[in-house]
Amino acid sequence: MPHDPDPPPAKRFKPGSPFFRLNKKPGMLLPRKGNAPLPIDVQRKHLPIYQAKSQLISQLRQLHNAVLIGETGSGKTTQIPQYLYEAGIGRQGVVAVTQPRRVAAISLAGRVAEEKKTQLGKLVGYTVRFEDVTSAETKLKFMTDGMLLREAIGDPLLQRYTVVILDEAHERTVHTDVLFGVVKTAQRKRREQNKFPLKVLVMSATMDVDLFSQYFNKAPVLYLEGRQHPIQIYYTKQQQSDYLQAALVSIFQIHQEAPLSHDILVFLTGQEEIEALARTCRDIAKHLPENCGPMTVIPLYASLPPVQQLRVFQPAPKGCRKVILSTNIAETSVTISGIKFVIDTGMVKAKKYSPDSGLEVLAVQRVSKAQAWQRAGRAGREDSGLCYRLYTEDEFDGFASMTVPEIQRCNLASVMLQLLALRIPDVLNFDFVSKPSPEAICTAIEQLDVLGAVERKDDQVTLTPLGKKMASFPLEPRFAKTVLLSPEFSCAEEVLTIVSLLSVDSVLYNPPARREEVQSVRRKFISSEGDHVTLLSIYRGFKNVGGNKEWCRENFVNSRNMGLVAEVRSQLREICIKLGMTLESSRGDMANVRRCLAHGLFMNAAELQPDGGYVALDSHQPVAIHPSSVLFQAKPAYVVFNELLQTSKCYMRDLCLVDADWLHEAAPEYFRRKLRTGKS
DNA sequence: AGACTCGAC
Numbered sequence: 001m002p003h004d005p006d007p008p009p010a011k012r013f014k015p016g017s018p019f020f021r022l023n024k025k026p027g028m029l030l031p032r033k034g035n036a037p038l039p040i041d042v043q044r045k046h047l048p049i050y051q052a053k054s055q056l057i058s059q060l061r062q063l064h065n066a067v068l069i070g071e072t073g074s075g076k077t078t079q080i081p082q083y084l085y086e087a088g089i090g091r092q093g094v095v096a097v098t099q100p101r102r103v104a105a106i107s108l109a110g111r112v113a114e115e116k117k118t119q120l121g122k123l124v125g126y127t128v129r130f131e132d133v134t135s136a137e138t139k140l141k142f143m144t145d146g147m148l149l150r151e152a153i154g155d156p157l158l159q160r161y162t163v164v165i166l167d168e169a170h171e172r173t174v175h176t177d178v179l180f181g182v183v184k185t186a187q188r189k190r191r192e193q194n195k196f197p198l199k200v201l202v203m204s205a206t207m208d209v210d211l212f213s214q215y216f217n218k219a220p221v222l223y224l225e226g227r228q229h230p231i232q233i234y235y236t237k238q239q240q241s242d243y244l245q246a247a248l249v250s251i252f253q254i255h256q257e258a259p260l261s262h263d264i265l266v267f268l269t270g271q272e273e274i275e276a277l278a279r280t281c282r283d284i285a286k287h288l289p290e291n292c293g294p295m296t297v298i299p300l301y302a303s304l305p306p307v308q309q310l311r312v313f314q315p316a317p318k319g320c321r322k323v324i325l326s327t328n329i330a331e332t333s334v335t336i337s338g339i340k341f342v343i344d345t346g347m348v349k350a351k352k353y354s355p356d357s358g359l360e361v362l363a364v365q366r367v368s369k370a371q372a373w374q375r376a377g378r379a380g381r382e383d384s385g386l387c388y389r390l391y392t393e394d395e396f397d398g399f400a401s402m403t404v405p406e407i408q409r410c411n412l413a414s415v416m417l418q419l420l421a422l423r424i425p426d427v428l429n430f431d432f433v434s435k436p437s438p439e440a441i442c443t444a445i446e447q448l449d450v451l452g453a454v455e456r457k458d459d460q461v462t463l464t465p466l467g468k469k470m471a472s473f474p475l476e477p478r479f480a481k482t483v484l485l486s487p488e489f490s491c492a493e494e495v496l497t498i499v500s501l502l503s504v505d506s507v508l509y510n511p512p513a514r515r516e517e518v519q520s521v522r523r524k525f526i527s528s529e530g531d532h533v534t535l536l537s538i539y540r541g542f543k544n545v546g547g548n549k550e551w552c553r554e555n556f557v558n559s560r561n562m563g564l565v566a567e568v569r570s571q572l573r574e575i576c577i578k579l580g581m582t583l584e585s586s587r588g589d590m591a592n593v594r595r596c597l598a599h600g601l602f603m604n605a606a607e608l609q610p611d612g613g614y615v616a617l618d619s620h621q622p623v624a625i626h627p628s629s630v631l632f633q634a635k636p637a638y639v640v641f642n643e644l645l646q647t648s649k650c651y652m653r654d655l656c657l658v659d660a661d662w663l664h665e666a667a668p669e670y671f672r673r674k675l676r677t678g679k680s
Numbered sequence: 681a682g683a684c685t686c687g688a689c
Contacts, residue, residue, distance in 0.1 A: 101687065129689055146689045175688065270685065302686065327685055349685040474689035627682040647683070
């Protein structure tokens with residue numbers, strides 16, 4: 001370790017308030033590793049929630065709405081659906097339990113089926129995209145919140161359900177937030193129409209549930225004790241100007257002082273930063289004194305191939321410390337056992353949205369208090385833990401208490417299309433838990449208007465026949481429109497592939513350390529017509545070898561995401577067929593494909609300027625070609641792009657070369673208007 | 681001249 005003139009931040013930490021107090025009761029602990037596992041019905045009785053079972057049941061029997069706070073490990077999600085069923089509450093229909101993530105819905109259903117000693121898909125089942133493991137017998141149904149939202153389009157009153165449990169509500173995903181309004185409306189309408197009442201339970205892991213309670217007419221709040229171990233929090237005594245340096249010093253401070261079996265989890269902001277810090281850590285670890293012990297450094301972020309992601313679960317060899325450098329993926333999506341230390345930089349990379357420019361900005365920002373607690377909690381899952389916060393307690397006091405709900409940070413075009421498809425009469429005044437700004441709502445409606453999805457009659461907004469078709473696709477409105485236009489250009493098959501490729505995470509794997517290798521391998525797919533055509537030829541290559549994994553590795557293609565593309569494509573294709581569309585291939589005529597993209601994505605067009613830069617035709621702001629684009633070094637006169645992302649500059653991502661004429665023929669009125677405002 | 685937080689239908 002290099003000589004450090006200043007005392008390391010870890011030495012400058014002072015103790016803060018403990019997180020949760022340990023509240024052990026005799027006989028209340030789950031078996032630990034090494035103990036013989038208890039029978040599953042005995043395990044159920046050992047959960048903290050079991051003590052409250054009869055009280056809970058009598059409460060839930062009476063209430064139409066309740067908010068449940070359950071700390072981590074309280075067992076609320078697995079037990080409450082079973083308690084309801086066992087008490088005969090809601091048996092006339094189905095109890096739905098929604099989750100923000102697919103894996104959670106699937107694994108929870110598996111766990112509950114096991115506890116009920118039934119086969120998955122009978123009494124207990126799950127529904128997520130591409131997978132429906134339910135039957136006529138299913139009474140307890142775990143599902144993604146997005147899935148319930150889709151179902152609501154066909155059945156706004158949610159008539160199959162007697163109870164809807166909105167779990168992980170504190171995460172405030174767009175889907176959960178929209179569902180709040182959907183279940184509230186369904187509840188009211190069912191009451192008005194004298195239908196079977198709908199019970200709604202909101203479950204949260206954090207205490208800030210006033211908002212939820214208020215939203216449901218001051219619904220009672222029930223508390224459940226959890227089984228979180230105590231976590232000691234330390235703050236820095238002084239502000240840190242360089243959180244990466246502070247993290248580095250803290251890692252090695254802990255490494256020198258703590259037993260090697262204690263793993264460290266560090267929260268950072270992104271891939272590049274993580275890879276760089278990993279390199280630095282490995283370099284330093286090589287030159288440590290012998291009494292220090294070895295260290296294995298494992299990066300963790302979403303775009304890492306699955307094999308490498310799995311490395312975080314492997315225990316380090318005995319006598320070696322495991323240090324995990326992670327994005328916020330480890331806050332909720334990936335749970336790693338055995339973490340003793342959390343180092344929280346207090347920073348996160350997150351999207352912001354400015355409604356007037358319609359621009360999504362990806363920026364490194366401060367976390368919220370709730371997020372900081374969530375991070376700290378990752379240290380106390382099996383045993384007591386420690387969390388080093390690389391900021392002062394005063395700084396922490398200045399953090400926002402909750403993360404701004406996603407619905408206030410994103411483009412609302414999809415949400416508005418969905419609400420309109422749900423036949424909500426007045427979308428402009430929809431009863432959101434947290435209202436997005438009126439500007440954001442108006443911008444979204446205008447975008448839908450320009451796409452021809454809505455019509456306005458004296459303050460009322462309704463879907464056009466085209467809009468209704470668009471809503472039937474699980475796609476952003478502009479992609480849905482592009483698919484619907486594709487038969488006119490005889491290239492539906494190609495457009496389906498392209499849209500599928502764009503609607504999943506990137507299929508391209510770009511390990512920074514092997515950049516030149518990646519570039520040379522990728523050369524054979526690259527098209528001067530842009531990224532869409534390039535992606536199309538990669539997909540063809542993948543199909544030609546039958547999805548061969550070896551081929552994927554050689555070509556730096558993410559095979560998991562590629563597999564997903566194929567699934568999305570066949571789902572979209574089925575919807576097209578149901579709508580009676582003619583699906584043709586353009587047989588290599590890429591001009592038609594690009595023309596179709598121009599017609600669907602005309603709102604995302606940019607024009608080359610005499611100075612060599614670009615200007616977005618919609619907002620008239622200067623934009624640049626993202627370095628990841630195959631057109632990065634080219635200077636096409638006109639392009640359409642997938643999205644704008646502001647990082648160090650305002651970048652266009654995923655570009656397609658187009659003719660100016662195509663844009664004008666796509667939306668003559670729109671461009672006449674844009675050119676006028678552009679000149680003035 | 682230079683880059684990609686996390687999810688989901």
